[in-house]
Amino acid sequence: MANNNIILTETEENDLNVFFQFQLDCEANYLAAFTSKNPNDKNAYLEKYTKHLADPTIHMRTIKVNDVIAGSIAKYVMENEAGITYWIDRKFWGQGIATTALQGFLKVEKVRPIYGRAAFDNYGSQKVLGKCGFVKIGTDKGFANARQTEIEEFIYQLSA
Numbered sequence: 797m798a799n800n801n802i803i804l805t806e807t808e809e810n811d812l813n814v815f816f817q818f819q820l821d822c823e824a825n826y827l828a829a830f831t832s833k834n835p836n837d838k839n840a841y842l843e844k845y846t847k848h849l850a851d852p853t854i855h856m857r858t859i860k861v862n863d864v865i866a867g868s869i870a871k872y873v874m875e876n877e878a879g880i881t882y883w884i885d886r887k888f889w890g891q892g893i894a895t896t897a898l899q900g901f902l903k904v905e906k907v908r909p910i911y912g913r914a915a916f917d918n919y920g921s922q923k924v925l926g927k928c929g930f931v932k933i934g935t936d937k938g939f940a941n942a943r944q945t946e947i948e949e950f951i952y953q954l955s956a
Contacts, residue, residue, distance in 0.1 A: 807856040829915040829940035878907040916948040925952045
């Protein structure tokens with residue numbers, strides 16, 4: 797990772813086409829767990845995320861590594877609580893990119909507390925949250941579209 801130049805840029809509509817391709821990866825989709833009902837429906841994906849770009853409660857950024865789109869990161873609000881979500885293309889896994897991107901994002905996104913969630917078996921995402929100061933505060937269960945079953949997810953919080 798030492799040679800990687802990791803930057804966050806404002807997400808543009810064209811970036812969504814790349815993000816759509818990332819979420820077609822079966823292994824990544826499985827680990828994310830809580831995904832769309834039909835990850836192959838590009839029109840539904842683009843419609844949903846194009847609306848997100850215009851939503852003032854959503855703060856989306858594109859993660860670039862050496863000028864290549866490597867993922868996305870966003871703050872959203874659900875049930876009056878700020879949450880964080882990110883997705884890293886699998887070819888960039890294990891390089892510290894998610895941690896670096898989340899640390900950078902949290903310097904500009906000041907809403908606290910902010911929550912993160914990870915499937916019980918998504919150890920990579922759990923490690924990223926922990927390295928960025930999030931503390932595990934509980935668990936929840938929900939239907940994971942990518943797995944077609946209910947699973948446990950861990951809830952993390954960053955207070956300061």
